[in-house]
Amino acid sequence: MASTDSSTVAGYIAAAPPAARRALRRLRAAIRAAAPGITERISYRIPTFDLDGRYLLYIAAFREHVSVYPVTSGMVARYGKAIAPYRSGKGTLRFPLDAPIPAALVTRLAKVRVRERRDAARGT
Numbered sequence: 001m002a003s004t005d006s007s008t009v010a011g012y013i014a015a016a017p018p019a020a021r022r023a024l025r026r027l028r029a030a031i032r033a034a035a036p037g038i039t040e041r042i043s044y045r046i047p048t049f050d051l052d053g054r055y056l057l058y059i060a061a062f063r064e065h066v067s068v069y070p071v072t073s074g075m076v077a078r079y080g081k082a083i084a085p086y087r088s089g090k091g092t093l094r095f096p097l098d099a100p101i102p103a104a105l106v107t108r109l110a111k112v113r114v115r116e117r118r119d120a121a122r123g124t
């Protein structure tokens with residue numbers, strides 16, 4: 001598990017064990033590819049990606065997996081079958097460290113989230 005006293009996303013990733021570090025880097029790159037202009041910070045002691053001043057997604061490292069939060073109804077509606085193997089509870093995706101990260105899927109999910117945030121900002 002990554003150190004919880006890291007004050008930057010880069011620091012959090014660097015503090016993670018090697019398998020988690022590789023997975024976190026893949027998640028980070030996939031999210032950034034979907035959302036140019038996002039900013040990063042640590043919130044709730046985990047990496048947080050913000051868009052237009054509001055959180056977009058969180059990622060976190062654990063002993064056996066990395067997670068992405070939140071899973072929204074829009075993500076489920078569009079990619080429910082694809083994300084089903086990774087669902088953990090209502091709002092979490094867990095990606096095991098002993099399997100490849102589905103980066104293209106994470107990018108598509110992040111794009112859904114970007115649309116949701118931008119639509120909410122426009123009031124649509």
